Amino acid sequence: MSDRQRSLLPATALAVAALLMLGSCAEEAGTGVPRQGSSAGVTTTSAHLLKTPNTRLQPGTRSTSDEADLPQPPPVPLTAALQSPRTPYATLRTEIRIHFEGALNLLTVRHFGIEPEVNGRLDWADPQTLRFQPERLAFDTTYTVNVSVVGHSVWSWQFTTIKPITITIDDCASTGGELQNVLQVLAQRHITAIMFPTGICQRKFAWLVPAMLAAGHRVCNHTYSHPRLTQLSDLQIANEIRGGVHAGCDLFRPPWGDWDGPGGRVDRIAASQGYHVFMWDVDTFDWAGASTQEILDRIYGRGGVILLHFHGRNTVDALRRVDLQTG
Ligand SMILES: [Zn+2]
Numbered sequence: 001m002s003d004r005q006r007s008l009l010p011a012t013a014l015a016v017a018a019l020l021m022l023g024s025c026a027e028e029a030g031t032g033v034p035r036q037g038s039s040a041g042v043t044t045t046s047a048h049l050l051k052t053p054n055t056r057l058q059p060g061t062r063s064t065s066d067e068a069d070l071p072q073p074p075p076v077p078l079t080a081a082l083q084s085p086r087t088p089y090a091t092l093r094t095e096i097r098i099h100f101e102g103a104l105n106l107l108t109v110r111h112f113g114i115e116p117e118v119n120g121r122l123d124w125a126d127p128q129t130l131r132f133q134p135e136r137l138a139f140d141t142t143y144t145v146n147v148s149v150v151g152h153s154v155w156s157w158q159f160t161t162i163k164p165i166t167i168t169i170d171d172c173a174s175t176g177g178e179l180q181n182v183l184q185v186l187a188q189r190h191i192t193a194i195m196f197p198t199g200i201c202q203r204k205f206a207w208l209v210p211a212m213l214a215a216g217h218r219v220c221n222h223t224y225s226h227p228r229l230t231q232l233s234d235l236q237i238a239n240e241i242r243g244g245v246h247a248g249c250d251l252f253r254p255p256w257g258d259w260d261g262p263g264g265r266v267d268r269i270a271a272s273q274g275y276h277v278f279m280w281d282v283d284t285f286d287w288a289g290a291s292t293q294e295i296l297d298r299i300y301g302r303g304g305v306i307l308l309h310f311h312g313r314n315t316v317d318a319l320r321r322v323d324l325q326t327g
Contacts, residue, residue: 078102080147082130082157089162089302094134094138096156097125098147108150115144124212124233136325139164139303165324167193168280170253172201173310179208183215185319189315192216194278197251197310199224199243206214209247220249221275228258229266237269251278280305284311296322 068296084097094115109130120134130147137143140163148154173179185195189267195217202209213221223229224243232240241252252275259277267277281304284295287301294320299306308315 012218042056043175050206074262078149078152080149080155081096082159084143085159087301088160090143090159091162091176091300091303093134094137094159095125096134096145097259098128098130099189100128100130100149109143109147110296111148111154113146115146118141118143130303139261148227162300163281165299165322167191167308167319167322167324168196168253168305169193169198169310169315171226171309171311172198176205176207178323179205179310181316182319185316186217187215188252189322190321191319191322191324192218193247194218194220194251196220196222197245198222199245201310202245210296213247215247218251219245219247219248220251220253220278222253223255226255228256229254229259230258234265234269238273239268240268241273241275250275252276253278253280278305280307283307284312284315284318286318289313292317293323 004060050271079101081099081101082097083099084092085094112130112132114120114132114134116138117135118134120132122130122132124325125131132145139161142158145157145159146154147156155274155289169182173182192215195212197208197212197219209219221241221244222241225240228241229237229240243253252270252273254266254277257279261267262277270277282298284290284298284307287309290298290312293315295312295314299318299322308318312318
């Protein structure tokens with residue numbers, strides 16, 4: 001089969017027999033009746049054969065072509081490990097790689113399945129590594145991968161994809177030009193964000209909040225002067241929120257993430273002015289000078305609500321490169 005012919009197998013046809021061919025040296029791996037796929041409804045009638053390219057006997061693996069009269073060795077234990085994704089939160093185009101160790105002289109995959117179903121391409125990345133390249137996984141979904149091999153166990157793994165990515169950008173910058181750079185790259189990338197400029201920033205750059213709103217961003221409250229609220233009195237907290245930006249958004253983000261939790265003073269005082277505290281899932285550390293790649297790695301590491309800053313050294317570059325759909 002050519003690569004074209006075997007590309008994009010629908011998940012329903014992913015009951016596959018994948019043969020590792022060894023010229024004429026193949027032997028039956030395992031003994032007894034091959035197990036049926038563990039999943040109900042799995043059929044092998046539409047099985048696809050996957051020939052492994054460039055397969056060779058591994059050093060130390062015996063050839064069997066001249067061993068017909070010799071006692072067969074016991075089946076070599078076969079292990080399988082999920083090599084990719086490695087992290088608890090997979091991105092949407094994560095390749096699924098299953099690495100086999102052991103009975104390498106014949107490996108017949110009876111079934112590969114992924115639930116919920118996903119279209120994709122199944123092949124061998126190398127003679128020991130089965131690879132599934134999904135067209136696109138869904139956000140925030142737990143997938144179960146099942147593989148069974150003739151004469152061996154059924155293996156099963158789970159992983160979860162990242163949450164949808166929401167960009168939030170806080171504070172202010174030293175110059176109007178830096179602020180404009182951020183808005184410009186967001187416009188170029190068609191990214192809308194949740195903005196948390198301070199009240200001081202709004203006063204210093206009078207054009208900023210109207211420009212953000214005109215570009216379709218939500219513009220929310222991050223206090224007037226960016227203090228640590230838990231160190232202030234109730235009245236001071238109320239005044240800080242009152243002096244912050246009010247632009248039709250009911251989200252309030254405490255500076256430094258400094259608050260005393262749900263139902264605490266900050267939460268209650270914010271609520272009294274109509275605000276809900278809105279934190280983040282991922283601190284990119286752009287404020288501390290993180291590199292573009294470090295920022296992107298942190299974003300793709302989990303997804304969800306992403307904390308960025310107008311004054312981050314590499315924030316604009318990260319926004320220029322970030323892929324909100326896939327990672
Ligand atoms: Zn801040």
